[in-house]
Amino acid sequence: MSAVWITNAAAVTPLGNDPGELWQRLLAGQTSIKPVTRFRTDNYHADLASCFDDLDPASGGSRGPTLLERLIPQIGPVPSEALLITATTKGGIDNLERTRRDLPAEARDMLLANMAEKICAQLGLTGGSLNINAACASSTLAVAQGAALIATGGVETVLIACMDLVTEFVFSGFSALQALSTTPCRPFDRKRSGLSLGEGAAALLLMSEARARREERSHLGTVLGWGAANDAHHITAPDPNGHGLQQAIEQALKRARLYPEDIIAISAHGTGTIYNDRMELKAFKTVFGDRRIPIYSVKGAIGHTLGAAGGIEVALGLKSLATQTVPPTVGFTNPEAGAEGCVSPTSLKIAGECLLTTNSGFGGINAALILGKGWAS
Amino acid sequence: MTAVITGIGWVTAAGMGRGKDRTRLEMPAASLPEITRQAVFNAPYPRFGRMDRYCRLGLAAIAFALRDAALEKWSRKRNVGIIASTVYGCLNTDVDYCDTIMSQEGRLASPHLFAYTLPNCFLGEAAIRFGLTGSGFIVSAPSASELWCLRMALTNLSGGEFETVLCGICDLARPPFFPEADPAAPGALFLVIEALGRTDRTVYGALRLNRDGTPEFNGRPVKNLATLAREGLNAAAARRLPAPDRPPDPNLEWHFA
Numbered sequence: 366m367s368a369v370w371i372t373n374a375a376a377v378t379p380l381g382n383d384p385g386e387l388w389q390r391l392l393a394g395q396t397s398i399k400p401v402t403r404f405r406t407d408n409y410h411a412d413l414a415s416c417f418d419d420l421d422p423a424s425g426g427s428r429g430p431t432l433l434e435r436l437i438p439q440i441g442p443v444p445s446e447a448l449l450i451t452a453t454t455k456g457g458i459d460n461l462e463r464t465r466r467d468l469p470a471e472a473r474d475m476l477l478a479n480m481a482e483k484i485c486a487q488l489g490l491t492g493g494s495l496n497i498n499a500a501c502a503s504s505t506l507a508v509a510q511g512a513a514l515i516a517t518g519g520v521e522t523v524l525i526a527c528m529d530l531v532t533e534f535v536f537s538g539f540s541a542l543q544a545l546s547t548t549p550c551r552p553f554d555r556k557r558s559g560l561s562l563g564e565g566a567a568a569l570l571l572m573s574e575a576r577a578r579r580e581e582r583s584h585l586g587t588v589l590g591w592g593a594a595n596d597a598h599h600i601t602a603p604d605p606n607g608h609g610l611q612q613a614i615e616q617a618l619k620r621a622r623l624y625p626e627d628i629i630a631i632s633a634h635g636t637g638t639i640y641n642d643r644m645e646l647k648a649f650k651t652v653f654g655d656r657r658i659p660i661y662s663v664k665g666a667i668g669h670t671l672g673a674a675g676g677i678e679v680a681l682g683l684k685s686l687a688t689q690t691v692p693p694t695v696g697f698t699n700p701e702a703g704a705e706g707c708v709s710p711t712s713l714k715i716a717g718e719c720l721l722t723t724n725s726g727f728g729g730i731n732a733a734l735i736l737g738k739g740w741a742s
Numbered sequence: 743m744t745a746v747i748t749g750i751g752w753v754t755a756a757g758m759g760r761g762k763d764r765t766r767l768e769m770p771a772a773s774l775p776e777i778t779r780q781a782v783f784n785a786p787y788p789r790f791g792r793m794d795r796y797c798r799l800g801l802a803a804i805a806f807a808l809r810d811a812a813l814e815k816w817s818r819k820r821n822v823g824i825i826a827s828t829v830y831g832c833l834n835t836d837v838d839y840c841d842t843i844m845s846q847e848g849r850l851a852s853p854h855l856f857a858y859t860l861p862n863c864f865l866g867e868a869a870i871r872f873g874l875t876g877s878g879f880i881v882s883a884p885s886a887s888e889l890w891c892l893r894m895a896l897t898n899l900s901g902g903e904f905e906t907v908l909c910g911i912c913d914l915a916r917p918p919f920f921p922e923a924d925p926a927a928p929g930a931l932f933l934v935i936e937a938l939g940r941t942d943r944t945v946y947g948a949l950r951l952n953r954d955g956t957p958e959f960n961g962r963p964v965k966n967l968a969t970l971a972r973e974g975l976n977a978a979a980a981r982r983l984p985a986p987d988r989p990p991d992p993n994l995e996w997h998f999a
Contacts, residue, residue: 408848454860458836464919465840472919477831477861477882485884495883495890498831500860506879510894513901519893519955534836537843538856593877593903595869597819601857612875616903727857728866730878 368574369512371739372582374680375439377432378565378667379417383439387667387677388684391692392712396666398549398561404533411545414531415563415668425471427457428530430483436526436566437487443570448520449494450511451481452504452527454672456496459532484526492520498672500726501634502593503527504567505675508734509591511571521576527676528566535671536562542601550637550669551696552662553646553704560636563668567676586683587737589719590623592616596729602640603725607648610723610731614652617721617733625653628735629717630691632682634724635662636669637696641725646703657706659713665696675724679734682722686738689715743900746945747959749813749934750971751806753777753799755927760810761946761975769927769968773915777802793858793867794835800826800864800912801871803930807908808872811934811943816873823876823904824865826912827891827967829926831861831880833917864912876904888967889957896951899937906936911967931967933974946974 374384379397381387397415406412423430457474464470473479481494497507504527511523529535539545539562546559572582594616596609603609618625633645649660663681670677685691691713700708718738725731750761755772758781759765775781779790782802790798804824808814813822839855857863865878877898881891888911895909910932935949947960957964960977964970 405847408846409851461833461836461840462844465837465844475833475836476829477880478829478884478887482884493883493886493890495881495887497879497881498861499877499879500862503879506877510879510897513897513903514894514955517897517901518953519897519951533843533848534840534859537848537851538839538853538859540848541851541853541856543853594821595866595875595878597869597873597875600863600866600870609875726862727860728862728878729869730862730866732877 366516367518369515369588370572370574370577370584371569371586371588371683372572372577372584373441373570374585374683375436376567376677376680377435378677379415380667384680384684388681391663391666394693394695396549396695398668403531409537409540410543411540411547413549413561414536415561416531417564425474426463426469427460427474429457429474429480429528432528432566433483436568440568443488443490443524444522445489446492447490447522447524448492449481449485449490449524449526450507451484451496452507452672452676453477453480453496453529454498454500454503455529455535456480458534459530462532462534480528499730500728501671501674502724502726502730502732503672505724505732505734506593508569508588508675508679509593509732512588512591515571515573521573523571525569525571525676527673529564529671529673531562531564544638546637549696550665552635552637552665552694553642553701553708554697555699555701557637557639557642560638561668563670565667565670565673565677567673567680569676569679584739586686586739588734589737590617590621590735592620593730593732596731598729601727603644605644607644607651609729610645610648610725611651613731613733614648614721614723617735621735623719623735627719628658628721629715630659630685630720632678632720632722633660633662635664637664642701646701650703659691659715660707661691661694663692665694678722679736682720682736683739686720686736691715743896743951744938745896745899745935745949746938747933747947747949747974748936748943748945749807749811750946750974751803751810752929752931753802754929758802758806760806761978762810767971767975769929771927774928796832796835796914797858797864797867799914799930801867803910803932804868804908807932807934813934814872819873819875821876821904822874823898823907824868824874824878825881825891825895825907826865826910827881827887828861828912829882830913830917831882832859834914835859837917889964892957892964892967893951893955895935896949896957899935906934908932909935931971933971947977
């Protein structure tokens with residue numbers, strides 16, 4: 366089995382145009398969640414999201430290609446034979462809104478595979494491409510699948526690219542489900558009342574250790590383990606006992622040949638909904654016992670970026686390992702039962718090599734990755 | 743790594759079926775049949791009628807495939823994964839949902855429809871219905887989407903991610919705003935794939951992933967999942983697969999293991 370290195374990481378969010386800027390603003394406890402001006406919110410449950418102020422629609426009508434234009438220059442050199450795995454839940458769904466309003470719109474932007482097609486064309490990739498959709502665990506699973514293909518020797522290099530937008534389509538849906546918070550979301554807080562949506566994109570270049578060494582690539586980190594499991598419980602609500610997430614974490618630990626005590630911090634999904642956060646704390650308690658392991662969520666700072674969440678959180682997890690720092694959980698004040706001593710409104714120093722990052726989504730899916738500290742930041 | 747196909751199920755414009763019923767698998771570019779609960783399940787299943795059409799299509803094909811592999815009934819949840827390929831996913835449902843927000847400026851947005859605006863939702867419904875706790879995701883690719891789906895199913899199976907995997911395709915008819923696209927045949931088709939040596943079920947044939955990532959079935963390259971399923975059905979017919987409820991004959995060479 367080949368070791369899987371992460372040799373480059375890029376991220377674009379309204380809180381920062383690259384991982385470095387995003388990390389600094391996250392450490393400063395800032396948030397980009399604010400009132401939405403992109404569409405009218407008068408009839409929705411809330412009016413907040415993390416949106417770019419200046420993300421104009423591209424010529425085809427969707428804002429997706431504009432966001433990708435900001436991401437792609439950050440990616441750096443990618444071998445042309447790399448496999449591309451994209452992850453998006455709704456791609457250019459803003460073009461469906463335009464189509465239904467009789468506005469000009471490129472229909473292909475609505476196809477899940479279209480993002481992969483565009484990136485391949487821009488980067489000249491010839492190694493094949495596909496999109497993975499697993500709701501809010503999409504990019505986490507994309508990283509897991511890319512790592513599995515490299516580990517088994519199927520490919521040497523995989524580029525992961527993920528993206529999702531704040532659209533009225535998605536915003537109205539979460540509003541209809543009464544899942545939106547009327548204040549910026551407060552992950553793991555006793556007074557949390559829902560999630561805040563966000564938009565963003567990320568890219569991660571995965572490479573076999575042998576290839577990366579041969580090309581003298583940076584070693585930002587290693588994908589040590591991965592796991593995924595379905596709750597088989599409910600289509601939109603998590604299993605209150607957290608069995609699916611527990612199973613995913615245990616798979617990841619087994620694959621990484623690690624014990625729970627090897628994990629020094631957890632980048633949680635932490636959406637700020639009552640049920641998600643409670644479920645996560647339960648799963649973590651089952652796996653890690655009474656240990657007060659640092660847990661954080663970035664969604665109070667950048668919102669829930671859906672299919673891009675896992676990728677952005679990996680980019681930030683690498684920063685966390687490199688700086689041996691857990692960022693603050695923005696919006697968190699009073700701990701939910703089980704979060705005491707684990708979740709913090711301020712940054713914390715950590716010491717160790719392995720970080721767990723998890724995401725869960727509609728359809729009952731849960732995914733977990735274990736990242737190892739790199740040698741170069 | 744070698745795996746075996748132990749179940750095949752489908753819903754196409756030509757009808758619904760499963761491998762051991764010895765019906766022909768055809769995927770014509772025509773309208774799909776109405777997928778009622780009675781056509782798929784014997785017992786009442788009120789939730790089925792409330793699902794969107796895309797979800798019902800995928801779930802029905804999965805039900806037929808699991809039934810074909812004698813895996814439909816369960817008492818304990820199992821580590822069975824699902825990987826499916828789609829072109830349009832739930833876009834037809836997206837249109838229906840979008841129309842609920844277009845009227846009255848969002849006041850009538852349907853939470854029920856929104857819950858089905860992700861293409862992986864039918865994987866979740868199948869997981870609940872059949873107690874499947876393995877990983878599941880949807881693959882969409884500019885080309886060779888079905889082969890990526892199969893390659894990932896076999897990679898995950900060989901990596902021990904799950905003990906059994908359902909691998910398939912699911913697409914409703916092309917949405918109306920894609921006039922330029924090829925009229926792909928709508929339908930859903932799923933294969934139950936298990937690791938060689940870990941099943942005592944009757945098998946349709948052996949799958950192998952070559953070092954270059956290309957899948958082979960009974961020693962021949964796989965073109966797409968429909969062709970793969972037909973070759974499996976043909977291989978089974980040549981070996982005179984038993985009628986659905988008859989126990990397998992241990993003297994016949996169906997058990998590759």
